Amino acid sequence: MCGFTGFLSRSTPDVTALHAMGDSIIHRGPDEEGYYTDDHCAIAHRRLSIIDLAHGHQPMTSPDGRYILAYNGEVYNFQTLRTQLQELGHTFQTTSDTEVVLHGYMEWGAEVTGKLRGMFAFVIWDTQTKTLYGARDPFGIKPFYYAPMGDTFFFGSELKSFLPHPDFKKELNREALKFYLTFQYSALDESFFKGVFRLLPGHHFTYRDGKLDMSAYYTFSFEPDSKSLEEHAQEIREVVTESVEAHQISDVEVGAFLSGGIDSSVITALSHPDKTYSVGFANKGFDETSEAKALCEELGLKNISKTITAEEFFDILPTIQYYADEPNANLSTVPLYFLSKLAAQDVKVVLSGEGSDELFGGYITYHTTKPYRAYRKLPLPIRKAVAGVVSKLPPFHGQGFLTKAAKPVEDTFVGQAFIFDNDEVEQVLTPAYRSSRTWKDITAPYFARVKDADDLTKMQYLDLHLWQPLDILRKADRMTMANSLELRVPYLDREVWKVARSIPSNQKMRGKSTTKFPLRQAAVPMLPDDWIKRPKVGFPVPFIAWLKEEKYYNWAKDLINQDYVAEFFDQKYLLDLLEQHYSGKARTHRKLYTVLSFLIWYQVYFPEACGVAPYQPK
Structure with a gap:
């Protein structure tokens, strides 16, 4: 796993700025740094060594010197593609998947992207035609931002990497705030920074002479078939088993995240890692670490866990918003950060259960x-x-x-997530941030x-x-990479998707609350019966209780009363929400956390507008 950043310019690239850009994402790859510059292109790369530790350096140059690759991700069918390319006359100097991506582009051009099974975001610079090619994996597991600004075209794994460049114009995208308040994440194609966009999942582009051409190379479609529930369960069992095996390809130890739910339990049972990791809170009903330990005892695995305190939660919030790049109001992001930090003490790679709910119908809202x-x-x-x-x-x-x-x-x-409805948004926002949309x-x-x-x-x-790439996968990537940890998600695999899309809706639900029933049936040979029946919990966080404590009530009140808040919000409206929650008249904690998260993020990225000292990442 790695990170890259860079820019195209009509003038000679600013090398000092390039190095500062690369340093801003050192957390994505502390093992190694690499740079490429010519008259128009500048690329910085940070590497977290996972496969072929001694080689696979980046940016990687093709044998003829024409193509320059900067790549972030893992391709799990790289060995098969490597064999195909060797049969076509290609020779390789390393055993890395990076070199396979590069040679694949040399042989097949942009069509190589459709052949890759895995998670990835990358750019390839053609030194002859002066064309930049970029691509992102179908699910959006790995991030990719780009920003055309005047004569400079920025690209990279994280938005924050653009900030050190003198040509980058830092400006808040006003329209983004309204939709964030409803969705709890940045929901527009344009980010919270004006002029900075996300490359959509399953899309690729070329950029040449100031012209950007973008298109989809992969689209999702549901194609239900007439197979029985038993047949689908067997297919799921086989394809998930194969995917987990593929996702364990590594030259370093691979661990696993484990909660008390079925998704991570299936991954753990199949991968059988030496170490599993869990986190929870001391508050009753907000801790699944005992369930995780019980499963590990059943499977003969080691479980390492941590209990997160309220003080740790609130102290880390600015750090969370810094690494998130854009405002993040998913409460589970915080325990995911601590879980990643815990695992990173031992391993460089972990498997996790993200994606199962979207593919197999796991949310209770579907029921x-x-x-x-x-x-x-x-x-x-x-x-x-x-x-x-x-x-x-x-x-x-x-x-x-x-x-x-x-x-x-x-x-x-x-x-x-449905935080503020349209009427509420219009009430809480100041006129400058409202929109007819x-x-x-x-x-x-x-x-x-x-x-x-x-x-x-x-x-x-x-x-x-929307939800999966913009919330679930964004927080998963940012929080693991903040701790220099590679997260792999075996459910989000193109072969698993082929099976998931074939399951008719009438097979996915049972009873009053049982979701993703075919996956549960597939897990019967792998897990104890009580694990198969366990409802989805996720990362429950006791913020609802903490906000009723005087200490954290005052923390929220002080933040809302800051002078800069009046630029965005009706402060009296927010204080009323806080009082309603504190007095027990209404549960407004989700609304408040969404607003408070934005305010913390704004302090981190626009300290000059808030009258606070610049944030120093931990």
Whole structure:
């Protein structure tokens, strides 16, 4: 695992700026640094050595000197591709997957990207045509930012790496704040920094003479078949087993993250690592480390765990926002940081269970009751008529059911987080940060691509394109890389996806709350019965309780009362939310954490506007 950054310029590249850019992502690769410059191109690379430790240096130059590669990721079928390339006459100097990517581009051009099985983001500079080619893996496991600014074109693994360059114009993207408050993550293609964009998952581009050409090389489609539940369970068992084996290719020790849920438990049971890692909190109901230890005892594995204190949680928040690049309001990001720090004391690589919920239908929000599904089969005009009548009646049990069921899923589902609705956003934001656009403007293009699908498929499709890459995978990459740790996600594999997309929706749910049923059936030979039935928990964080403690209530109040906050928010509205939570009148902790996370992030990246000292990364 590595990180890269760089820029194209019409003038001779600023080498001093390039080195500062590379230093800003040293956490992504502390083992080695490398640089390339010519009259127009400058690339910095930081390496975390995983495969072929003595070789695989980057940026890597092709044998004829024409192509320069900077690459971040792991390609798990590189040995197969290497054999194919050797049969075509290519010779190799290393055993690294980096060299395979480079020779693959020499042989197949941009088509090589579609042949790669793994997680990756990379650029290749063609010194003859003066063309930059860039690509990102289909799921968006590895990050890629780019920014055209005047005569300079920036590119890199992390947005923060652009900041040291004198040509980079640091400016807040005002429109991003509104949608962040709804989604809890930066939901636009343009980042929180104006002019800086994310390369979308499954996309690649060329940049030449100031012209950017971008397109998708991979798209997701659900293709349910007629196989039985038992057949699908067997296919899942086989393909996940093979994927875990492929994801263990490494010249260093590989560990595993382990919670009490089925996703990481399956990965752990199949990989059988020497060490597993878990974290939790002392608060009752917020600790799964005992469950993780129990499973490890059953499997004969070593489990290393840590209990996170409230003081540690609040102290680390500026560090979290620094490494996140953009505001991050997912509470589980913090325990993931501590989990990564714990594992990095022993290993360089860990396996984890991200992606299972999106592929196999694991979120409880996907689940509907039999009465709900039956009611949804009534014609939409009838449901709307019923909803219109009941909405005018005094509140009664089931009123919300009838109102929600009257609406298409496109009007109610935004993903796995819905923090502020449109009306609330307009109330809490100052006029300069409001917008006529709503969250539906973000979700509608995705729903349109699956307009004829069932509701569950629509929700999965949206989460595959928004929630998964913009929240789940972004925090996973940033928090592990902040600790120089490579995270591998065996569920997010193109072969696993081929099986997952073939499972019909009516097989995915059971009973009142059982999700991803085919995966649970696939796990029967691997895990104890009680693990197979365990509900999804994730990384529960007791922020809801802490914010009712005077110490942290005052912390939040002091932050909201800072002068710079009035630029963005109605401070009285925020203080009212805080009082409602503190007094027990309402649960507003998610709304508050979303706002507070932005305020901390703004202090970190715009200290001059907040009147605070520049943040120094830990």
